[in-house]
Amino acid sequence: MRLICTPRSYGRLLQRHMIHSGVPSNKRCTVAIIGAGAVGSYYGARLHEAGHDVRFFMRGPNLDTCHVNGLTVQSIAGDMHIPASELQTFSNTKDIGEVDWVVLGLKSTALQVVPALVRPCLGQHSRVLAIMNGFVDDQLVDLLPEARSVFGGMAFICVNRISPGVIHHSFYGPLLGGLARVDPNQQHELELLEQLWQPTKVPFTTTPTLLRGRWEKSAWNIPFSGLSVAMGGITIDQIVGDQGLRKLAKQIMCEVVAVANADLQAHCGGDDWEPLGEAHMTKMWDLSDNMGPYRPSTMIDLLAGKPIEVEYLFSQPLQRAWALGVEVPYMHMMVTQIEAIQRMRNLF
Template sequence: MRVTVFGSGGVGGYFGALLARAGHEVTFIARGPHLEAMRARGLQVHSVHGDFHLYPVRATDRPEEAPPADLVLYAVKTYHIPETVGMLPRLLGPEGVVLTTQNGVEAPDQVAAEVGVERTLAGAVWVVSRIEAPGVIRQESAFRRVVLGELDGQLTPRAQAIARAFAEAGAEAEATAEIRKVLWTKFLFIAAIGGVGSVVRLPIGAWRAVPETRALLEQAMREIEAAARAEGVALDPEAVPQTMAFIDNLAPTATASMQRDVEAGRPLELEAMSGAVVRIGRRHGLPTPAHAFLYAVLKPVHLQALRNAGAG
C-alpha cells in the first residue's frame, strides 16, 4: 500500500513508521529540524514494544512531491486543519482515501468537505507517543490502538483492509460500523478531563475528589452527552459513570495532554474540544455552561501561545 503521512509527529510518525517497517511504501510530510533529521539519519523509534530504525526515509515538506496515495494518514493537530485540509485532494491516488486521527468529533466532516464522504475514513487513536528529538519518536504506552470506519456507518472491505494493515504492522486495530459513537465516547473523556485539568493545572489526584471540581467535570461530560444525542449519536447509557470510574482509577500523578500543552506554553486544541461543544450546543439550542466557562478561560492561554510561536 502506498501511504502518505501528513503530520509526522507522535501519532503520524509512529504509526507511519510501523507501516513502513511492515513493507508499505510510506512518504512522510514533515518540516523543520524533524524533516532534516529524517532525511539525514532516517527515523528512529524508541518504543516499549521494541526499538527500530528506518533508513532511508522518504520525507518532504512539499506535499506535491508525494506519490499518489492509497492511504493518507492525516495526523496534523486540529488547529492546523484549516491551513492543510485543502492540500488533501492532490495527495490521493485514483482509489485513495484519507484517514483522520485527530482528537474531537469535527475533523472527519472537515476532511469530507474537501475530498468527499466517499474518500474519507474517520479514525480514533489511542497511543502515548511524541517527538523526543528531531528524527526520533518516543512511544511509551502499552496500548497503540486504531479504530476506524466509514462516515455512513457501512462496514466496508476497504476499511477492514486498512485496519488489517495496521494490525499486521503491530497495532491493535479494528474497523467498526459505529465510528461516530467511538469518536464521541473518546471525546466525552478527553474534552472534559482536558478542559478541567487545564484550568486546575494540578495532577488529577489533587482534584478529582474535590466535590466542586468533580461536579464541574461531570457537568462537562453531561453537556457532551447531550450534544452527541442532539447530533444523532446514541452513547451508551452508562457512558458518563463509566468514564468517571475510569478517571478515578487513573494514577494520581496523571495529567491530560491539553494540560501538558498549557504547562509547556504550546497552542491548545481548544477549538476542537470545549469550542466544539459550545458550537454544537448553540446549533441545537443546548446550554453548555461548563464548556463555555472552560473555553473562555483557556482561549487567552491558547492565543498567547500562538503569539509566542509566531514570534519564535
C-alpha cells in the same frame, strides 16, 4: 471498545486483534504520513513495521534528526527503531507521489493547509484517514473532494514526542475508525481500512457511526484535556488526584455524554443507535486513574505558546449542546476559560 492500561491486558487485546480480524493482510500499501508528530509518527512506524511502504512528511528539527538517527519508538507494545537508511522522509509532499492511503496526524488548527499538503499525494483510488481530535470530519470531506473516501480515526492512546525523532508511547487502547460520510459501498470501504491495520501491532476496530466514535473520544478529551488547559497546564494525575478537580471532571464528563446522546439520537433517529452510558465513563476513568503524569497535546501546545485546538475540540461541542437544548453549565464555564486563554495569549 476496550481501553488497555497494562502490558498484560494489551497483549490480550493484540492477540484477539490478530486472530479475529478476519481480513486478508497480503496487500502492501503505500502510505503518506502527513503530520508526523507523536501520533502520526507512532502509527506510521507501526505500519512500516508491518511491511507497508510508509513515507513521512516532516519538517524542522524532527526532519533533521531523523535524517541522521532514524525514528525511535519507545512503546508498551514493544520498542522499535527505523534506521535512517530505511526511513523515508520528505520535506515537501509534492515529492511523496500518489499513495494508497494518506494518514493525517495534524492538529485541527492546521485544517486550512490540508488541501495543499494532501492533494499532491492523491490518485484516483487514494483514501484519507484523519487521526485527529474534534469534530473535523465534515470539513475534511469538503476540503478533499478528490479523495476516494475520507475516514476519521480516534486514537485511545498516550503518546508524546519527547525529543526530535523519539516517540514515547506509554498507554494503549484501540484505534477506532469510520467513514466520514455515508457511502453506498460502506462495508467494502471499512474492510479496506481494516486490511491496512490488520498486520500491525495496532488493535484496530471500525465503527459504522463515526459520530459516535468522535463522542466516545470527546468524553475523555473535553474534561481532561480541557481542565489541563483551563488550569494553566497540569498533568492528568493532578486532575484525578485532586478532590475538587476530580469531581468537576466527572460533572463535565456527564454533561458531554448527555450532549453525545442527544446528538446521536438527532442524527441516527429511531431505535437504531446505542447511547453512551456509565460503562463508557467507567472505562474513561479506569484509563485516567492509571495514566500517571500524562501531558495532553493541548497542554503541551499551551505551555509552548503554540496554537491550541479550541474550535473543533471544545467550542463546537458546546455549540451542539446549545443547539440541542442540553444544559451544560460546567462545560460552558470551562470552555469559556479556555477560549479566554486562547484570546489573551493569541494562541490561534
